[in-house]
Amino acid sequence: MGIVKEIYNSVIAGKVEDAAGGVEQGLSSGIEVDEILNNALISAMDLVGQRFAEGEIFIPHVIWSAKAMQAGMDLLKPHFSANNKSKSAKIIIGTAQGDIHDIGKNLVAMMLEGAGFEVFDLGVDVTPERFVEKAVEENANIIAISALLTTTMMSMADVVAMLKEKALFSFKVLIGGAPLSEEFCEEIGADAYGVDAREAVTKVRELLDL
Numbered sequence: 001m002g003i004v005k006e007i008y009n010s011v012i013a014g015k016v017e018d019a020a021g022g023v024e025q026g027l028s029s030g031i032e033v034d035e036i037l038n039n040a041l042i043s044a045m046d047l048v049g050q051r052f053a054e055g056e057i058f059i060p061h062v063i064w065s066a067k068a069m070q071a072g073m074d075l076l077k078p079h080f081s082a083n084n085k086s087k088s089a090k091i092i093i094g095t096a097q098g099d100i101h102d103i104g105k106n107l108v109a110m111m112l113e114g115a116g117f118e119v120f121d122l123g124v125d126v127t128p129e130r131f132v133e134k135a136v137e138e139n140a141n142i143i144a145i146s147a148l149l150t151t152t153m154m155s156m157a158d159v160v161a162m163l164k165e166k167a168l169f170s171f172k173v174l175i176g177g178a179p180l181s182e183e184f185c186e187e188i189g190a191d192a193y194g195v196d197a198r199e200a201v202t203k204v205r206e207l208l209d210l
Helices: 003-013 016-028 033-053 059-079 103-114 128-138 154-165 182-188 197-207
Strands: 090-095 118-121 142-146 172-176 192-194
Touching (some): 003 016, 033 059, 090 103, 090 128, 103 118, 103 197
Parallel strands (some): 090 142
């Protein structure tokens, strides 16, 4: 079995040390950074996301796979080239104001990092002002907002309204969470709605034309 395949299997199995060791071995063997990133780490997390969406595996498994992927990513980061388009995309993520649920948001953040994006996690109970402020500060591409409570959904609309008010049209807004829908996304003028972590990654790639 090749080194890339071994790393791929380690991430799927959630074996953190094996994934990191495989990446070190791959780099010292002269395997291209992009090959390890795309064919081992990202493709493995894509499969993990697919299995999670289909109910074959559950959150604890996804978390271990994400940790294994992150261990590999940390070793690859110093070798990323400037033309790594996916990595240059920045995403601000957080749970809507008034909401302190974070399992879904954490899962999406890990999946996005696994897909090679730079993620800035603002945590929970994030004000619309903070989302916009951080997006401007980091010159981000996307603001991703999660909500589990119906009472906090309208703060998502406040983020969209604030961006329009300030004429910050370069930022795309992605929303997600149990009480949300495609209709609500259209109603508040957000750019995309992701029904789960895997679809959130797909929507981000669509918004960025990747």
